[in-house]
Amino acid sequence: MSNTLIPIMPWLGGFGLLIAALTYVTIKRYSAGNEKMIDIAEKIHLGAMVFLKREYSIIAIFMVVIFVTLSLALSIWTGIAYLTGALCSMLAGWFGMEAATRTSPRACQGAKDGEAPRALAIAFQGGSVMGLCVASMGVLGLAIYFFFTKHNPQNAPLVINGFAMGASSIALFARVGGGIYTKSADVGADLVGKVEAGIPEDDPRNPGVIADLVGDNVGDTAGMGADLFESYVGSVVATIAIGATFANPIPKMALPLVLISIGLIASLLGIWSMGILKRMNPQSALRTATYVSGIIFIIGSYIATNSLIGDTRAFWAILAGLFCGVLIGLETEYFTSGPPIKTIARASESGPATTVITGLAVGFKSAILPVITICIAIFVAYKMSGLYGIALSGVGMLSTIGIVMSTDSYGPIADNAGGIAEMSGAGPEIRKITDKLDALGNTTAAMGKGFAIGSAALTALALFSAYQNTVGLQTISLTKSTTIIGLMLGAMMPFFIAALTMEAVGRAANQMVQEIRRQFREIKGLLEGTASPEIQTCIDIVTKGALREMIAPGILAIASPLIVGFAMGPEALGGFLAGATATGVLLGVFMANGGGAWDNGKKWIEEGNLGGKGSDAHKAAVVGDTVGDPFKDTSGPSMNILIKLMAVVSLVFAPVIARML
């Protein structure tokens, strides 16, 4: 059975890419609006693409170093797989960004044509290019490697692991660099523009506003895409590595590939169903499309599991992962848009200090349920199929990534459409439509973040299981002092990365503040609207800042597991990974949800509650929101990458580290 399916899969991946390309062509045919809109959109597009280009050229140096290392330490094939994995992630990011930045003016124009459903449909189409690219690249790349290595099942993982490591290293730079970019631009533009100069958000007089809009793309679209692509590939690779240890390995190794293929088909059908659903209210439309994909995937995976490995128990492990993702999404939604945001808003009435204290408490609290949810998923998955089950649950959660990522990418497109409407001086009617789509984008973004963390946790645990298997450890025992030391050091890593990324945003934002202040001071007529700001210098500053600041966390994340592994042995490295995963998940949820709750608490006040905009409560809430910015968009998401990347590096090098046993 698997012999029939495996050769089909690369074609399926190719088909997904074709659909993505056709969607892109369709979008380009829509009107991009008047000259002003086209001009603004072009600037955003250029800024985003220049950032990606520079980012990729720095990454290229890393890639060469790691390629050589892998080729020497393991095999040239692992090195090549590494390059391919990295390339797939880069291409998905590139296409997705290209589509996203081309879509936003068209979604804005769609709103101008007076129709919310049309604007929604266009924005979603733009997001689906990213979603399909991510899903298809994964299917295509993984299936090809599996096809060519499956004649030697025991060695296949050694090569395919490299693919996951490639995806991971791009994710690190895209997420950390993108996160620093988006937040330093945002904080910088807001601090001088909104607070000091008193001009509205997205005002064309603000020299930092284009950089801010570019930031939404590089952080929320490219960063998120690379993050989820890493989880997606990582969970499949982990399952393949564990599957290879069974007596009859091929079906067990093929199963995750078949699952993501079904997920891709399900996503295509879900995306297609949006064409029918678009007349519903936007939130229900997005949700229904996701459910359509989910149900198709559940049915398909039940059939696949039974016919491929003849074991319904594995199906329950897959389902546990899928439900885990949905539940964490709902939990995130509760903490970032439910009653807790009102608690924060009310605390704002006593000033900024209580706003911050309450937000931190909400963040801490919000970490409880997701961890319990993950624990239940692990328990069920392990009970059903052991370590293989844990890995499968990750695949179950991520198979429908095509639709999940489409929904998530929709957010920054809607956000940018709103920015373009504001900057091009579109009327209040249009703003209303884009605001509505943007607000929905905030909800999907918060859920997307929850999903990203949950999937990172399951993927990291899956990779951890694969690491144990590959390194050949019977136990990783906490009764040994080296394991405890590994655990403590691992648990420390997320704090280290949090410190580095928070400081990075502070430094880069500060440079931005200085530059915007300088322009307001030196460019005559800027505030009066008679002169144009020098937007390019602002873009340059954040681009350079982000690229400079992403290097230290990057090296740290790649080098630390190797140092621990080679200096203290494979068991200590096991403790290290477990410690990092535990704290990384907790800190990630704490920061993402705390930040999201501050943001929405402020928005709730802006809707006219507790005195509305301009009240003292609002000023206090703005402080909370600013503190939350690097939390939710830089440091928090960096945790996802950190735990997966460290696990995948350990897995790739496991055969070498194992020799120390």
Next chain:
Amino acid sequence: MSNTLIPIMPWLGGFGLLIAALTYVTIKRYSAGNEKMIDIAEKIHLGAMVFLKREYSIIAIFMVVIFVTLSLALSIWTGIAYLTGALCSMLAGWFGMEAATRTSPRACQGAKDGEAPRALAIAFQGGSVMGLCVASMGVLGLAIYFFFTKHNPQNAPLVINGFAMGASSIALFARVGGGIYTKSADVGADLVGKVEAGIPEDDPRNPGVIADLVGDNVGDTAGMGADLFESYVGSVVATIAIGATFANPIPKMALPLVLISIGLIASLLGIWSMGILKRMNPQSALRTATYVSGIIFIIGSYIATNSLIGDTRAFWAILAGLFCGVLIGLETEYFTSGPPIKTIARASESGPATTVITGLAVGFKSAILPVITICIAIFVAYKMSGLYGIALSGVGMLSTIGIVMSTDSYGPIADNAGGIAEMSGAGPEIRKITDKLDALGNTTAAMGKGFAIGSAALTALALFSAYQNTVGLQTISLTKSTTIIGLMLGAMMPFFIAALTMEAVGRAANQMVQEIRRQFREIKGLLEGTASPEIQTCIDIVTKGALREMIAPGILAIASPLIVGFAMGPEALGGFLAGATATGVLLGVFMANGGGAWDNGKKWIEEGNLGGKGSDAHKAAVVGDTVGDPFKDTSGPSMNILIKLMAVVSLVFAPVIARML
């Protein structure tokens, strides 16, 4: 050899108590100043004692429940040991508080007599009563239990463990309740008094100011005392439990008792040396006295280790612990009074949001070195003497608790002396002296907090080692899903407690704010100084608030390890403890140092930098300080208790949980 020493030890403990009593009598003979000073001091004294009384009566209910449980599940002797341990902690807290509250007006009067050295000497004497009570109670109680149980070395730990659990449960309530008390009073009094009404700190017109001063005593003196007492007892008990498993157990079990006896003697000599050193500058005097004790202890412990167990390797484990404590103290000092506080202060120039972001980054960063330091200590200790060495390193760190606690208790006494000077209208000359002593107190307090966290980490790890031994586990393997689930849940606990305690301070402070606002509104002539505030209602509110809010975290900390242990087995509980210790230490350091750095960043601005008091930077720094208050004095210190208490509960119930294997 041990047979000669053991019967002497209880007498030594008694002797220490005698010296404490004599010191107390000496202090009482000093003049307590004029009528106004006596009146204020009496109110603080009463407030503190009433809080302790009510706290203890709530704890009494808990004690009965746990006594019955222990007697039924283990043995009546464990139950009795539990009661004794709790009683020792309560008595030490009671005496220490009695002395501290009696000392502060006398230290103030000492300053009035125009002499900083005299004020320092009196304040230190007051602190030494707490230090000696804590050290002596430990020696006395533990030595008596050991004397009566040593004929049956295998069963001795089962009883003595109960003593540690008693100390731990008091610590939980004293630390959490005291922490909530002190910060809700502080935040409440400051928000309305300083910010809204614009009157200075410690102004007698503020209805909350006495509650605030009481808070310094219940949080910083009683809470800290119970915290360190718990570490002290816990590390000794862990060493005894591991020592009992050796072939010739008595000397190995006696060693920790001999060490703390030597530590008590060293502390007595250190305290006595302060009489000679008091003419030095205050900071050097305190430091030199600590070094005197340290050196005496090192020499004594070298001799004791060699003659008792004939193994120099164990001595190096002890030394590793001692150095670990000193290093963490210095690291804490760097982050809470070194360059990082200026970084925070400078960030305050861009407003409260950047102040908070920078402080959080400093906090995250400050967690790195202490963890590495602890890892090195564990590595050395384990290399030297295995699990026994890890436990011994904890004892090494805590043996000189007498002098460490004396130095630490000095802080709140100096703080209160300053408050009394302000409230009684003493001149600026006296304020200058008390301010100087107070500033020094802040440094010793920050170092004390670092020491408390470091000792909590080592004690928790020691107890964890003892748990493994007692429960009879050969491995606690992370390759099992239950262990990983235990680890994740354990890592979650500190976040849970952080959320509960942060919210608790918020709620209690809010009630305080309402009440103070009411008094300013309703009591005519209060702000003009012609009417007196109703201080008693404020004290009542925070007392009730703190006692109510400490219950949930308390139950959670005691019940959770039992639930995990009985529902998922001893190995999962092992993972749970390891996870909790790792995150607890990190979160504890992050919060304590972040809070301390914000506090001192604000103080640095108040010294006249960056515009000084009243500048925008100062206002932003006040926000940071307020956020840091519950961080450093409530939630952060709660982590110490949490990790030790959960470990000691697991150790006590290990024989019952072991039956599940």
